[in-house]
Amino acid sequence: MKGAQVLGMVWYRSGWHSPKKLEGCARRSLVIPNASVLDRVLKAYPIQTFLSPAIQFTRTARWKTPPALSKIQAKSLHKAPGKHPEAAEINPIESVRTKRFHASQPINQSAPAPRTVPLSHLKDNFLHGTNSNFLEELQRMWEQNPSSVDETWQIFFQNFTGLSHASLKPNYVQPTIVGNQTVQENMRVLLLIRAYQVNGHMKAQLDPLGLDQRAVPQELDPAYYNFTEKDMDREFSLGVSLGGVLSENSPPSTLRSIIQRLEKAYCGTIGYEYMHIPDREKCNWLREKIESHGQRKYSSEAKAEILDRLMWSTNFENFLAQKWTAAKRFGLEGCETLIPGMKELIDKAADLGVESVVIGMPHRGRLNVLGNVVRKPLRQIFNEFSGGIKPAEVEAGGYTGSGDVKYHLGTSYDRPTRSGKHIHLSLVANPSHLEAVAPVVIGKTRAKQFYAQDTKRLKHMAVLLHGDGSFSGQGVVYETLHLSDLVNYSTGGTVHIVVNNQVAFTTDPKSSRSSPYCTDVAKALCAPIFHANGDDVEAVVQACELAAEWRCQFHSDVVVDIVCYRRFGHNEIDEPNFTQPKMYQVIKSHKPSLDIYIEKLTTAREIGPDKIKSMQERVMSMLNDEFNHSKDYVPKKRDWLAAFWAGFKGPEQLSRVRNTGVEPEILKQVGKKITQLPASFTPHRAIKRIYEQRAQMIETEQGIDWATAEALAFGTLVLEGNHIRLSGQDVERGTFSHRHAVLHDQKTGETFCPLHHVVENQAQEMFTVSNSSLSEFGVLGFELGYSMENPNSLVLWEGQFGDFANGAQVIFDQFLSSGEAKWLRQTGLTVLLPHGYDGQGPEHSSARLERFLQMSDDDPYVIPEMDPSLRKQIQEVNWQVVNVTTPANYFHVLRRQIHRDFRKPLVVMSPKNLLRHQSCKSNLSEFDNLEGHPGFDKQGTRFKRLIKDSNNHTDNEPGVRRLVFCSGKVYYELDEERQRLGSLDVAICRIEQLCPFPYDLVQRELKRYPSKFVFHYPSSIHQMQRLSGAKKNL
């Protein structure tokens, strides 16, 4: 027995077994020798089965029924019927489904002849007893007569089985005495402990204003388990290894001390939600931290540091309020503890190996975070706040964009950490649209990890700040959370901090969400959530420290919810009493967290008043100093163009237009690589044929189709050392089954991606093609963030159908079309939007080309300088919109994204029926760079903004009666009709680039066919305006 205990074996039938081996056997007849073994057994069996009452009564409806067994458990149970006859007879999956502990029979059939131990004969306690027999016996008794079992078990069985006994009446049954404890008492103490772990947060002191009217759950009340004051000083020997204070080595404790410890751990100023995490290792890790460490003890030095940081945070806000009384700054007052919390998070993360943090946050407290966390020079913040002197290049008329309000701007700095390391912090610029920046931050972080080869995701970390209203209200939060564990989108865990001031503008939580907490959405992702009282700076610091530890330990998301208040209105000039009079009566006389902390430290004689005074004076004098220096502060260029990539050109600097044709041998070489499959690979028959056809195209240099042209563009760019990332729904195969970038072996299911093998020993991620989650907003935002990190990458997002881009409209409007003008940040993000009426329904067929054109910022009434050597039109416009009609032109427009000295977003109206259209083919010669080849013109081989009539009439063609300008796939329909009618007097000219409009080329065509009837098909206001402008200015 002793040996068995050491080994952690479990007695089953006639022998000792490891709990692992017993995963397949029935629960009956298990003898569990000690606490750590119980823990392992609980792992093998769904813990909810044993201890679910606590879970049953949580406020979260999701947990009302115990979840089914895990797949592994289910599999092992099914696997071993021969070995364990009882396992065959008792199918635990069925058992859970029918909700019976001894569900060898369906619920309505008569129970098998009982092989039970009568309750009165039970001589073993919970830890040394036949637990399953006990539970089965209890259930059987309850079924016969509900009031024959304890009230808690009545409720438990009622919930567990779903059976209702109308006659149930609370009727306490005198339990069996075993020593001075009973089996039931032990069980009830365990249930009480479990209840604290699951629901202790409901009793935690979280609301600084004390307005929180939450009912304390019944199951936290000892009386609920029939414990009275008389039981409080009785000792219980728990010995159950659930980690933390309740670990098996803990000596017998009185019920009173057990409850006190639980109260301290779970009901202080931090409320922990973690019992929804299914992974027991993670749960135990947290439980250990929470129960063993309790409220962390900080040394005097640590407290002085926390105090200093809180002083900076508080005085910064006060200082701004004093100097700019009427300015909107969305101050942090009421949540000043955020700053010490964030600083601790960053210091801790740096100690654990993080080298850079990408931060995304909304308006609230942004200036404070910029100044005190990111360490943007205060003099600069003050200077900008005063609308101070512009940088030298502004004075000289240089490009500065439109600018943005001060609480939207981003920046990045290196800052030293407490332990003397350096950490790079970047705050991403964001628009007003709350939460839209969340996926952008994650994408940027992922790109940083790629470029730093941080494959373990330990060095680069994302931190997202949220408001309570927006975290629960904005769908993109959920879309972003859902990227967190996807192999091509994960960043190894984001730390989320919610500034939960319990109001959103003027709206109370009861009107803004249906969940108890604003953070409940994160439970769907099994993230732990730490709610901290925002008035208790040490609690906030502790929660942030634990969040950093969690992220670095488990590489997954974690949430810190700082429950605080908003001292003023939504902004400083708003009147909050209009809508929250009662709350603001309380706030009016509520002390700032700094005062509370000073009082606490001085009362405990931790820091004397003199020291506090000198600390305050130091902070104030530095603020004043910075303010004085801000008056003559002249921003340097770096401040304005901080993230400009070295050598890349702004719109005011002329950039050379480069050719994008590729050496024919290289084309052939890449063509081979992208069409070769390993000999051992068994592709699907149809795909094998497609790949053979592609190889044939390369071989014959003719009939290159859309997908092959795209693969050639990707392959040649990879060969040149660029990183390619294509993401979106079903992009690996392609929605229209044309791409087949990833092939699936029909025998083994293994995958093969030819574009991973363009160069010898190519790093797989160099070419990434990835199916995404079914999200447009989240994924497009992610790719945008990714594209902004490094210009030497072609990042593409493909919409499933163009119209689905609607779901990501905020990213188009607030970032892609306007980001460069607002924040001087470039991106070459390429968006592929299938477009065209091909029998797929009227609105589903449109990628809303007109919206993208409407959002382009070129002036329709001014024809820009179009001289080839001075052509800055494309550098000055906000984005490019193309509707290309040939595979070769698609190849060139993709390569052009990289082969230029600036980056500009590209929106491609991509085709559906042209993917396989017989006439939509190009010869390989149109891809190469050889003089004299088709495609090569005066300048070389490059993207054609306009494709001349295919009849290639000579200058001033006399026989042409009508000139038609068109764009997109309609060209093929018009041309077919022209051929059918034999109308050689019609010239059809394709405008491939709609924005910026190719005035020069359109004018050239207009000159070739003077005084001909001209029209554009299909017409749109955008093209018509520009066409008539071009005509007028001929």
Ligand SMILES: Cc1ncc(C[n+]2csc(CCOP(=O)(O)OP(=O)(O)O)c2C)c(N)n1
């Ligand atoms: C998508 C979006 N909808 C509406 C708004 C307007 N708005 C600005 S702040 C705000 C309240 C946000 O509340 P919360 O998230 O709790 O942050 P708080 O201001 O309280 O810090 C609203 C509705 C917005 N900026 N973005």
Ligand SMILES: [Mg+2]
């Ligand atoms: Mg709020």
